Amino acid sequence: MEVGESMIWNIHQRELPVSAQQAGALLDTVAEPGNPLWPADQWPALALDRPLQVGADGGHGTIRYACTAYEPGRTVEFTFAPSMPFAGAHTFEIIDRGEYGCVIRHLVVARAREPRGWLLWTFAIRWLHDAVIEELLDRAATAVGHPPAEPARWSPWVRMLRRSLDRVHAAVPVD
Structure with a gap:
């Protein structure tokens, strides 16, 4: 398999019985410190x-990206930084379903830039993501x-990966 041939498609979504405006206002806070969405108590904060x-640059943990599209209350797109082993983006969107509420969706569409990227996604990042x-x-619900x-x-796999990461982070001195 050629690296360029393998696409990463990953989708998560949740129906919410509230207006798209209410969910969209929540989405707009995703990068704010202490926001109600991002589980920073368990994971590296999105900053x-x-x-x-x-144009805002940042990421969470070692995952780096830039905001490349933003429509307040509707869509946020983050494109992976060139230093990442993936080319592509991950997007949050709010889908209005009228009287039925809305859907909050997260979509990753990317390709591995190198075999290491495919291996990292397959065996670790996908599970943590x-x-x-x-x-x-x-948290949104x-x-x-x-x-x-x-x-x-x-x-159990995620718990093992998290323990391994926690040990690595504890062993690396912080300047």
């Missing part, structure tokens, strides 16, 4: 070098007054 807007996004969706009946739980 940008300026308020959420096109799925866990953090499901927690984010749980809770923030609008409709907490999930069964909150997301980490798989």
Whole structure:
């Protein structure tokens, strides 16, 4: 398999029984410190070098990206930095379903720039990504007054990856 041939498609979404405006206002806070969406108590915080807007650079943990599209209350697109082993973007969007509420969706569309990127995605990043996004969706539902009946739980693989990462981070001195 050629590296350029393998696409990464990953989608998570949650129906919310609230207006798209209410969910969109919540989405607009995703990069603010202490926001109700990002599970910073369990994961590295999503941080940008300026308020959420096109051109803001940042990321979470070692994942680096820039905001390349932003429509307040509707869509936020982050494109992976050239230093990342992936080319592509991840996007949050609010889909208005009228009287039925709305859907908050997160989509990753990327390709591995090198074999290491494909391996990292397949064996580690995908699992960690799925866990953090499901927690984010749980937090979105809770923030609008409709907490999930069964909150997301980490798989044994995610717990093992997190323990490994925590040990690496503890061993690396901070300047």
